[in-house]
Amino acid sequence: MSTKKITFIGAGNMAGAIFKGLLANGYPSDAITATAPDADHLQALKQSLNIHVTTDNLAAVADAEVIVLAVKPQVMQGVCREIASSVCRTRPLIISVAAGLQAETLNAWLGGEHAIIRCMPNTPSLVGAGASGLYALPSVQPEQRDFANQLLSGVGLAEWVDQESLLDVVTAISGSGPAYFFMIFEAMEKAAVEMGMPADAARRLILQTGLGAVRMAQETGEEPAQLKRNVMSPKGTTERAIHTFEAEGMDAMFLKAMQACADRADELARELAN
Ligand SMILES: NC(=O)C1=CN([C@@H]2O[C@H](COP(=O)(O)OP(=O)(O)OC[C@H]3O[C@@H](n4cnc5c(N)ncnc54)[C@H](O)[C@@H]3O)[C@@H](O)[C@H]2O)C=CC1
Numbered sequence: 001m002s003t004k005k006i007t008f009i010g011a012g013n014m015a016g017a018i019f020k021g022l023l024a025n026g027y028p029s030d031a032i033t034a035t036a037p038d039a040d041h042l043q044a045l046k047q048s049l050n051i052h053v054t055t056d057n058l059a060a061v062a063d064a065e066v067i068v069l070a071v072k073p074q075v076m077q078g079v080c081r082e083i084a085s086s087v088c089r090t091r092p093l094i095i096s097v098a099a100g101l102q103a104e105t106l107n108a109w110l111g112g113e114h115a116i117i118r119c120m121p122n123t124p125s126l127v128g129a130g131a132s133g134l135y136a137l138p139s140v141q142p143e144q145r146d147f148a149n150q151l152l153s154g155v156g157l158a159e160w161v162d163q164e165s166l167l168d169v170v171t172a173i174s175g176s177g178p179a180y181f182f183m184i185f186e187a188m189e190k191a192a193v194e195m196g197m198p199a200d201a202a203r204r205l206i207l208q209t210g211l212g213a214v215r216m217a218q219e220t221g222e223e224p225a226q227l228k229r230n231v232m233s234p235k236g237t238t239e240r241a242i243h244t245f246e247a248e249g250m251d252a253m254f255l256k257a258m259q260a261c262a263d264r265a266d267e268l269a270r271e272l273a274n
C-alpha cells in the first residue's frame with residue numbers, strides 16, 4: 001500500500017490493534033504517530049514499536065495526511081475542537097472509528113466540511129483478522145477512499161456500506177461481535193469444566209472448533225444452516241444440543257442483543273451531538 005503520514009488520536013485498544021496490525025504488515029513505523037494523555041503508555045509504545053508519540057494532539061496533526069480519530073465517543077468533541085483550526089488549514093483525510101458519532105457531528109466539531117470516512121473496525125485487526133465496515137462522505141476523493149480501503153484491508157476484511165446508518169448494524173455484527181464469540185468460548189469452557197474436563201484442554205478444543213467452523217464456512221461457501229445440519233445426525237447428540245439452544249430462544253436472543261447494540265450506537269450519537 002502507499003505510505004502516508006498517519007496520526008492516531010488515541011492509542012488504546014482499537015488504535016493499537018490497527019497500528020500494530022499495520023506494522024506487522026510492513027507499514028513504516030516512521031509514518032505513524034500516536035497520541036494519548038498518558039506519557040508512560042506512549043513511551044512504552046515508542047520503545048516497543050518505534051512509532052512517533054506525543055501527548056500534544058495539535059502538534060501531532062500538523063503534518064498528518066490522514067488522521068484516525070480513535071478516542072472514546074465522549075472524548076471526541078474536545079479532541080475535534082482542539083485540532084479544528086489546524087485541519088481546516090491542512091485538509092487531511094479524517095477517519096473516525098468511534099461508535100455512533102455521525103460524520104455531520106464530526107464536521108460540526110471540526111469546524112468545516114471535511115473529507116470524512118467513518119469506519120467500524122474490530123480488535124482482531126491486531127492479528128490481521130479484523131472486520132471493518134466503512135462509509136465515506138460524498139466529498140471524499142477516490143484516492144482517499146482507496147487509501148482507507150488499503151489501510152483497513154491490510155488488517156482484515158473491509159466492507160463498504162452506502163448508508164451511514166448501516167454502520168450501527170456493522171457495530172452490532174463485527175465491531176462488538178468479537179465479544180460475543182469470546183463470551184461463547186467462556187461459556188463453553190465453564191460448561192466443559194463443570195462436566196469434568198481440564199480447563200486448558202477444553203480451551204484448546206473450543207478454540208480449534210471455532211477456528212475449524214469459521215474456516216469450513218469460508219472455504220466451502222456452504223450455507224451455515226446446511227453445515228449445521230451436516231453435524232446433526234438424526235436422533236444424535238448434536239440434534240439434542242441444537243434443540244436445547246432453540247428451546248432457549250437463541251435466535252430471539254441474538255436479535256435482541258444486536259438490536260440493543262445498534263440502538264446504543266444511535267443513542268450515543270444523539271446524546272453527544274450538540
Ligand atoms: N474496542 C473496540 O473493540 C472498538 C472500539 N471502537 C471505537 O474506538 C474508539 C476507542 O475505543 P477503545 O480503543 O476501545 O478505547 P481505549 O480507552 O482503549 O482508547 C482510547 C484512547 O484514547 C486516549 N485518549 C483519551 N483522551 C484523549 C485525548 N484528549 N487526546 C488523545 N487521546 C486521548 C486514551 O488514553 C486511550 O489511549 C471508541 O470511539 C470506540 O467506539 C470501534 C470499534 C471496536
Ligand SMILES: O=C(O)[C@@H]1CCC=N1
Nearest residue numbers: 098099171175176177
Ligand atoms: O463497546 C463499544 O462501545 C465499542 C464500539 C464497538 C466495540 N467496542
